[in-house]
Amino acid sequence: xxxxxxxxxxxxxxxxxxxxxxxxxxxxxxxxxxxxxxxxxxxxxxxxxxxxxxxxxxxxxxxxxxxxxxxxxxxxxxxxxxxxxxxxxxxxxxxxxxxxxxxxxxxxxxxxxxxxxxxxxxxxxxxxxxxxxxxxxxxxxxxxxxxxxxxxxxxxxxxxxxxxxxxxxxxxxxxxxxxxxxxxxxxxxxxxxxxxxxxxxxxxxxxxxxxxxxxxxxxxxxxxxxxxxxxxxxxxxxxxxxxxxxxxxxxxxxxxxxxxxxxxxxxxxxxxxxxxxxxxxxxxxxxxxxxxxxxx
Amino acid sequence: xxxxxxxxxxxxxxxxxxxxxxxxxxxxxxxxxxxxxxxxxxxxxxxxxxxxxxxxxxxxxxxxxxxxxxxxxxxxxxxxxxxxxxxxxxxxxxxxxxxxxxxxxxxxxxxxxxxxxxx
Numbered sequence: 001x002x003x004x005x006x007x008x009x010x011x012x013x014x015x016x017x018x019x020x021x022x023x024x025x026x027x028x029x030x031x032x033x034x035x036x037x038x039x040x041x042x043x044x045x046x047x048x049x050x051x052x053x054x055x056x057x058x059x060x061x062x063x064x065x066x067x068x069x070x071x072x073x074x075x076x077x078x079x080x081x082x083x084x085x086x087x088x089x090x091x092x093x094x095x096x097x098x099x100x101x102x103x104x105x106x107x108x109x110x111x112x113x114x115x116x117x118x119x120x121x122x123x124x125x126x127x128x129x130x131x132x133x134x135x136x137x138x139x140x141x142x143x144x145x146x147x148x149x150x151x152x153x154x155x156x157x158x159x160x161x162x163x164x165x166x167x168x169x170x171x172x173x174x175x176x177x178x179x180x181x182x183x184x185x186x187x188x189x190x191x192x193x194x195x196x197x198x199x200x201x202x203x204x205x206x207x208x209x210x211x212x213x214x215x216x217x218x219x220x221x222x223x224x225x226x227x228x229x230x231x232x233x234x235x236x237x238x239x240x241x242x243x244x245x246x247x248x249x250x251x252x253x254x255x256x257x258x259x260x261x262x263x264x265x266x267x268x269x270x271x272x273x274x275x276x277x278x279x280x281x282x283x284x285x286x287x288x289x290x291x292x293x294x295x296x
Numbered sequence: 297x298x299x300x301x302x303x304x305x306x307x308x309x310x311x312x313x314x315x316x317x318x319x320x321x322x323x324x325x326x327x328x329x330x331x332x333x334x335x336x337x338x339x340x341x342x343x344x345x346x347x348x349x350x351x352x353x354x355x356x357x358x359x360x361x362x363x364x365x366x367x368x369x370x371x372x373x374x375x376x377x378x379x380x381x382x383x384x385x386x387x388x389x390x391x392x393x394x395x396x397x398x399x400x401x402x403x404x405x406x407x408x409x410x411x412x413x414x415x
Binding site: 062063066067069070071072073074075077078081082085110113114116117120121 | 315
């Protein structure tokens, strides 16, 4: 840029060069931003395609797996039946003991078949869309029935539930009752697991697992918030949480990894709503559902 | 003896369900597809049909539509793994007496079948 003219800090030429450099830099930044956006869009597209493929695959596979479970259940059921019909023929204590063991084993096969079937049904139901079964639904009723579904696992004396809404004034929402019940069930179930995890891992004295349910009205939508004071989610797990078969639950017995995937699918694709999660590790999680209000 | 027809394209289902119900003094017929089912219905006049929804040759709903052209009173229970509201709606319109979801256990099916056959 040559020697500096002492009376002016920069010459016209300098300024011209700076302007060019500034333009080039701005362009480079624009390009970098564009590239970043493109990368994100590609990732989102890839994710969307992956989800769609998984949805299609899940539909076909679920039927196959369900049929196998069903056949297995019939085989075990008939074997159990054969034992029950013929057990009088066996008189020694040893024989009776063996038959009782076999009967118990076939009984367990049947129970596992039904449980396995429930997992498959859970996946299968929500790979489908449709207007059928949509009606004006009362949120407290859905919550009550979802809680009843969760009763086999949740000990009510361990969990405090606070309803932060007035049931008489909140709007009804346009929803499929059964599907929404599944969403609420999964949210209660996830929240409960997270709270039990915090209780076990952090061992804080006086810790009270608490689930708060808020309902707010926003124009044509109702915002339903499930707020727990559980373990929360680590930042690195955030993005993966809505992917099928991803679970942070410690034991494979505790989670199928379908809960959040199912929630997102039902709320966003089937109901035209929105799901958002805000979570702080070791503090708790808020799951926010935005659902359309029913026009009556 | 009461007659039961089981329509399913899974051979294990046909074999073990037949074994199970035979022990209960029920005359059991099995069909692996829709055409065979319609023929057996015409020949044997069963009292009750267990009809699978998802089958290769003809779907359960197609069998049901065909059946209702000539027989409006035969008791039919649909068996399916799909919780498909439209299928349920059409099956109801075609006059089925029930709709059960796979997988279920034989003891449950026994209660339903015996209640229908004794009715």
